[in-house]
Amino acid sequence: MADLSWLKLKEAVGRCRKCPLWETRNNVVFGEGPEDSSVLLVGEAPGAEEDSSGRPFVGRSGRFLTDLMAEAGLKREDLFISNVVHCRPPGNRNPKKGEIKACLHWLEDIVGLLRPQVVVTVGNVPSQAIMDTKEGISTLRGRFHRGSLGGMDLAVRPIFHPAYLLRNRSREEGRPVASTLEDLRALVDFVRTTS
Ligand code: URA
Ligand code: SF4
Secondary structure, X not given: OOOOOHHHHHHHHHOOOOOHHHHOOXXXXXXXXXXXXXXXXEEOOOOHHHHXXXXXXXXXXXXXHHHHHHHHOOOHHHOEEEEOOOOOXXXXXXXXXXXHHHHHHHHHHHHHHHOOOEEEEEOHHHHHHHHOXXXXXXXXXXXXXXXXXXXXXXXXXXXXXXXXXXXXXXXXXXXXXXXXXXXXXXHHHHHHHHO
16 A cells, blocks of 8 residues: 555555455454554454454453563553454454455554564464464464564564463463463563564
8 A cells, every 4th residue: 555654554444345344343443552563463353342442452351461461571552452354253253264364464554564573473363374374373382483474574473362361271380371471471572682
């Protein structure tokens, strides 16, 4: 898109009808955060509370992830937070391949404006879409990967989805919550050493 600005991009996404998800949405969830953040966090899709508020990660999962980030020393308001698809899939089903394909270029435009150092992918859907892999999140998490989005090379750090963590709340070492805290702390170190 020529002459792209945050405002124009946000307006364009707000009007988008490129996949059928527009028909059932109440609000487009573009994403939010500082326009110069070095970290882009990418979730799967808006849920019910995101759809009704127009904001990402504000439901139960989002609040749980926000709390874990704080515990790891990351402030939610320092990150730019968005999703692979910007409209809620009915009944919170996973977004379909075609929907992801139709929507991904908006995220590429966000990357073009934001120019982050690192992308945190939350769960299988964004991790697999951005790294073009079929590997699952348990295999992918725990390290940085090289990825590319919108023609930009980026470090990618996959983490478990908070909905999964809410069903597996043990804090014991080696369990998903402890692993996620490790991932988030590694992210803090990464940002500190590369900026
Ligand atoms: N909230 C979001 O916006 N995305 C998710 O993937 C989960 C919760
Ligand atoms: Fe457009 Fe994405 Fe919403 Fe589909 S999910 S209508 S591609 S903004």
